[in-house]
Amino acid sequence: MNSTPNRQVFYGWKVVTALLVMLTFATGLSFYNHAVILNALAQQPAFTVQSASIAVSLFFLSGGVAGLWVARWVNDYDPRFCISFGALICGASLAGLALITKVWQLYVLYLIFGVGFSASNLVPATTLVTRWFHKKRAMALSIASTGLSLGGVIITPICAVLVESLGLGRAAPVMGLMYVAGVVPVSLIWLRPSPESMGLQPDDDQTSENETQGTLSSDPFGETSSNSAGDQVAQKVASQPVKSKLPAGVSFRDARRGRLFWAMSTAYIFLMMAQVGGISHQYGLARELLDESQTALVVAILPIASIVGRLAGGWVIEQLSIRSFAIGMMILQVVSLLLLSGGYNPFTLCLGLASFGITVGNLLMLQPLLIAEAFGVREYPRIFAVSNFMSSWGTASGPAALGLVYATSSNLYGAAYLLAAAAGLAGLALFLAGGPLKRS
Incomplete structure (x- = not known):
């Protein structure tokens, strides 16, 4: 009996959703959270607004430099490991805010914080979107990068309440745990390095994994039909290997x-x-x-x-x-x-x-x-x-x-x-x- 099961949602959109969640936590606990953290630090005798502001500049500079190394890692290995490693660094850096008592300690901590942020933010995130989407890249990236703003709307106010009610010393470890819990699980479970790693193609507009096995062929409307010979499929797949192995650019x-x-x-x-x-x-x-x-x-x-x-x-x-x-x-x-x-x-x-x-x-x-x-x-x-x-x-x-x-x-x-x-x-x-x- 022939059947026409509903076509599944392209896995790339699951990647986009996972990136949205990841960026929401990452930016909400770092980029937008600097004002909350530095305001709390400035109330302590050892720190001033000026010294705390310098720490933010060091954060961005170290993140920019680390991005050069992160790019090589993402290009050669599974981005999930890079993101998870970066999240662990950020979590430890946030927790470390409870222990610092001197300005130089703040600077060192923020230099390390910037490295972790680079490894778990835009470089791996945008790389994944560009791999999974070609035709719909703009829409996919707009959805994923919405997390950059949602972090400031949702996560940062929570951090502000935590710091106000608990104090930075007790709130810092909680924020560190939030970073790890919000980034690592969603990255390891739902992110995948590329569509090719799952037998798919960017935008899901070419041969599916089942077709490459010579069992099914898909028409433009997403319906499936049996394929007894598989020769046509073999010809279609044979005509496409260069696209998958040698990306355009x-x-x-x-x-x-x-x-x-x-x-x-x-x-x-x-x-x-x-x-x-x-x-x-x-x-x-x-x-x-x-x-x-x-x-x-x-x-x-x-x-x-x-x-x-x-x-x-x-x-x-x-x-x-x-x-x-x-x-x-x-x-x-x-x-x-x-x-x-x-x-x-x-x-x-x-x-x-x-x-x-x-x-x-x-x-x-x-x-x-x-x-x-x-x-x-x-x-x-x-x-x-x-x-x-x-x-x-x-x-x-x-x-x-x-x-x-x-x-x-x-x-x-x-x-x-x-x-x-x-x-x-x-x-x-x-x-x-x-x-x-x-x-x-």
């Missing part, structure tokens, strides 16, 4: 010889300087116009807009040129930062934070998409790691640069956000100088 050696790679990577130094600098000082900016309770509500606008913008962006990219969409987001970043620098009234503040949040959600997602579009997946981990290392310079310097301008401008944020807008404009100019996305 260029080597890092070839990528770095072109203007596009350097223009794109340098542009992201300034784009991330503007983005992370703007994010880190949004609370202080809002306090210039609002009271404490109003500010607590207003600062939620940015992460919410980031989530909505990223999901919408994943759909828009499939309809438009990715380069055109990226240019549009860079322009919107400059405009939103200029609006925030004006300090006009609460309405323009909210409008500026909402539009800025849309760019935050998309510009971070666009970096791996642009690299995959321009250079393919052949040596994507290494190419992205080097580009991400360069952008970490902007990530690390943004908060400090805006803070310095703030301190020299009568403790007002207008000039600081003008600097952020100028950095965003520089990033746009450099990106345009790279020319169109052309794969060698």
